[in-house]
Amino acid sequence: MTYVVTDNCIACKYTDCVSVCPVDCFYEGENMLVIHPDECIDCGVCEPECPADAIRADTESGAEKWVEFNRKYSELWPVITEAKEPMDGADDMDGISGKLDTAFSENPAAAA
Amino acid sequence: MNVQAPAKIMPDAQSVTAVTHWTDTLFSFRVSRPQSLRFRSGEFVMIGLLKEDGKPLLRAYSIASPSWDEELEFYSIKVQDGPLTSRLQKIEPGDQIILRPKPVGTLVLDALLPGKRLWMICTGTGIAPFASLLRDPETWESYDQVIVAHTCRTGDELAYGAQIVDALPQDPLIGELVGDKLRYYPTTTREASEIEGRISDHIRDGRVFDALGVQGWSAQEDRVMVCGNLALNKDIMALCEAHGLSEGANSDPKHFVVEKAFID
Numbered sequence: 001m002t003y004v005v006t007d008n009c010i011a012c013k014y015t016d017c018v019s020v021c022p023v024d025c026f027y028e029g030e031n032m033l034v035i036h037p038d039e040c041i042d043c044g045v046c047e048p049e050c051p052a053d054a055i056r057a058d059t060e061s062g063a064e065k066w067v068e069f070n071r072k073y074s075e076l077w078p079v080i081t082e083a084k085e086p087m088d089g090a091d092d093m094d095g096i097s098g099k100l101d102t103a104f105s106e107n108p109a110a111a112a
Numbered sequence: 113m114n115v116q117a118p119a120k121i122m123p124d125a126q127s128v129t130a131v132t133h134w135t136d137t138l139f140s141f142r143v144s145r146p147q148s149l150r151f152r153s154g155e156f157v158m159i160g161l162l163k164e165d166g167k168p169l170l171r172a173y174s175i176a177s178p179s180w181d182e183e184l185e186f187y188s189i190k191v192q193d194g195p196l197t198s199r200l201q202k203i204e205p206g207d208q209i210i211l212r213p214k215p216v217g218t219l220v221l222d223a224l225l226p227g228k229r230l231w232m233i234c235t236g237t238g239i240a241p242f243a244s245l246l247r248d249p250e251t252w253e254s255y256d257q258v259i260v261a262h263t264c265r266t267g268d269e270l271a272y273g274a275q276i277v278d279a280l281p282q283d284p285l286i287g288e289l290v291g292d293k294l295r296y297y298p299t300t301t302r303e304a305s306e307i308e309g310r311i312s313d314h315i316r317d318g319r320v321f322d323a324l325g326v327q328g329w330s331a332q333e334d335r336v337m338v339c340g341n342l343a344l345n346k347d348i349m350a351l352c353e354a355h356g357l358s359e360g361a362n363s364d365p366k367h368f369v370v371e372k373a374f375i376d
Contacts, residue, residue: 016363020216022158022172022373043156043172044372045216048361 001035001058003047004066008054009033011097012090015093015096017046017055019083028080029073031087036074037067092099122162125208129183134272139201139239140176140187143209151215152222153179153248154241154337156373158204158212158235159186161199172373174240174339175215178247178287184211187240187272192308201213217241218369219337219344221254223360225367227335229326230255233311234346235263237341239273240373242339252289255335259295263344264310265302274298295324329355336368345370 005017010032017033018026025039026046037044037058047055058067093099125141133139137214151157153175160170177185190201219241230251231301232242239262245251249260254339262273297320299307307314307323314320321328329336329352336357340347349359352368360366 020362022156022212022214022216023170024214041158041172041373043216044370045218047372048359049219049363051363 001042002040002067002070003035003042003044003055004063004070005032005034006036006054006056006066007100007104008052008095009050011038011087011093011096011103012052012054014086014090015053015080015083016049016051018080020045022047024079024081025074026080027074027077029077029107030107030109032073032104033080034070034073034077037071039074052090068081076106078111080109115299120311122208122210123168124210125214126211128139128203128205128207128209130205131203135268137190138187138269138272139190140185140219140272141185141203142177142185143211144272145182145184146213147217149177149184149213150301151179152217152220153244153251154219154221155215155217156241157184157215160196160210162210162356169196170210170212172265174219174244174371176243178244185243187237187243188235217371217373218361219245219339219371220362220369221245221250223362223369224256224335224337225360225365227367228255228333229257229259229335231259231261231329231336233336233338233340233344234262234273235311235344236269238262238339238341238344238371239276240339242337243273243276244287245337246280247283249286249289250343252286252293255293257293259297261297261299261311261314261320263299263301265300265338267300267303267305270298270300279375297323310344310347310349312344315348315351329357331356331358331367337371338368339371345372 025036130142156174158170159173163169173186176187191197264270277296357367
């Protein structure tokens with residue numbers, strides 16, 4: 001089992017999850033985070049911490065595609081181990097539907 | 113000239129200072145605490161041992177000692193063919209274990225709104241984070257009543273928790289704070305005892321409330337922390353929600369919190 005980040009993280013990237021992850025399994029894209037499914041230990045601490053409610057257990061219906069999505073990008077993006085400021089306009093983007101089609105960037109986060 | 117193989121380098125090593133075997137399947141141990149490690153009582157860390165291939169094998173363990181303690185204490189099951197516990201159960205004072213210094217968790221006082229009664233509900237080794245919180249003065253300063261409800265299969269599996277609970281009133285640091293605030297509600301599921309059955313059933317039919325002289329849970333007065341097997345966690349979460357309590361988090365404190373990293 002694993003937890004996964006879903007589309008409501010896009011263009012928000014609050015990063016509260018990063019500071020509570022005991023195994024540093026979050027990876028950072030330009031405007032989204034993902035969880036590495038093989039590194040996540042299912043501790044569940046990040047799930048209630050996400051202000052955008054974007055983190056789900058893979059046992060929930062419809063989660064399979066997000067497991068593959070998280071796996072793909074966690075292998076392309078750099079690890080993130082410390083929380084940072086949310087993206088500009090995060091609160092406005094929180095809850096907007098269809099962000100995967102309209103706002104998602106495949107690019108990795110810029111090097112710090 | 114003898115060429116020795118280089119010693120395996122163990123990152124984040126800590127030394128074992130004491131080991132207590134409680135039953136054939138349960139033991140507790142204490143390790144040195146890294147000077148820089150700060151944590152909130154109730155949090156967990158990743159601990160483990162090196163595998164044959166030199167890579168670390170780590171599992172999430174609640175810290176059972178309070179945040180002021182000079183050492184760290186852990187409470188563990190022993191699983192015959194468990195990848196980690198089959199080896200961890202053999203540690204002795206002087207041995208080294210790996211301890212990753214990033215404590216996290218939701219079973220913390222910060223994740224709950226102020227309340228009157230704090231319920232600590234657990235099964236098996238799920239007592240560990242409460243062993244930490246029970247020995248933290250802040251717990252007793254924050255609540256009028258603290259209820260420890262621990263369910264195990266047999267009476268001897270309750271021993272570790274019972275010893276910590278029994279010692280609280282005489283504790284030089286917090287005994288006075290504890291006063292008459294502490295209530296202990298141990299139950300067994302596979303052996304006769306004073307109180308038998310699953311704690312969830314005692315909550316559902318109100319037996320535990322009758323025994324403690326409490327009306328039942330309310331969002332105004334009651335705060336619940338849960339650390340047990342998956343079935344217990346699900347049952348108690350549903351009962352909490354049925355009583356109008358909502359799940360809290362560090363970033364959004366509410367009425368109950370659940371430790372999901374617990375594996376029995």
